[in-house]
Amino acid sequence: MEDIEKKIIEIRRKIHQYPELGNEEYRTAKLIEQTLKQSGIVTKRLSKTGVVGLLNGKRKITNGERCIAFRADIDALPLEEKTHKLYTSKVRGKMHACGHDGNTAIVLGAALILAEGKNIFSGKVKFIFQPNEESSGGAEELIKAGVLDNPKVNAIVGIHVNSHLPSGKIGVRYGEMFAAVDRFSLKIIGEGGHGAAPHEGKDAITIASQIVQALQNIVSRQIDPLEPVVITVGTIKGGERFNILAQEVEMTGTVRTLNEKIHLQIPKLMKKTIKSICSSWGVKYKFNYEIIGYPLTNSEKLVEFCEEVAKKTLGEKNVQRIDKPSMGGEDFAEYARYAPGCLLYLGTNSGKATAYTWHHPKFDLDEKALFVGAKLLSVIALDYLR
């Protein structure tokens, strides 16, 4: 076990030094394959850089050959690292600032532990190493390639390092955990003219500002205040000169929701609002709305199971319930739409250097926690397949 602990840290550092962005994780995928193969785990590539490993338990008593999957995301971020560690990123402008190097090392560690213990369980464990979580689409691609089939996955557990929790503590969340992530763009096509004669044109900037306000009123006046919704206009561009009426304004933004019903209701309300403002001004517009990711709702039964295993394995005081969901997105949600899913947090904060939040240029983690995560996942598998 001590060897595995060392190996996990070694793997994490190797991945950390050579971060790769979404769908470019060639070096990382190779390292994952080598590590799994050395332990006798069969691997397969399901996309350019997406790797899946399958471990068969050798115990004869079968219980219908259940299969549990663990998912790690493997991509890094386009960010210049500002830590000065031995294992700091060697690639300029790229960094593992979300801790996916840690997530990957944890799932590999669990694979090493379970491979050593394959004689004591029956059923199958699938290890999913998913590219491109940060810009979304990685999970969807693997699901389309059949990652949840052959053998069919009966439950899927993910683990993400978390610098807001003390090192080695497990965070569990019942119900909604992450929001749906949608994106929209709007182009208002007004009519130019002299800035001194606004009545002779159709000022796209005035119309746009009405729309920005009206979108906020959807949240505050058309949705149940107990249901969280965020509509953010992130970019707005328009106009040529201080004394010319803006002919066109373009804006883009994001919508976040936790409730699936409201998730589907928002684009309809936005369309209605935009249409009515634009038609009252007599201007044309182009509105585009796309769903990028669904909300993540953990399976209650699976959370309960993982929480129990965590308490038993690590002690009650090391398991903490997360009381609020995040309005951020996490594409683990895609798997949880097809199989019961549970995303766990692993605390990695042991002081100032490891307290920086995700995506911070000084983000780092307490490596001692990684083995705790690996151990927990391996016990989850053993208990699930019992």
Ligand SMILES: [Zn+2]
């Ligand atoms: Zn991230």
Ligand SMILES: [Zn+2]
């Ligand atoms: Zn992440």
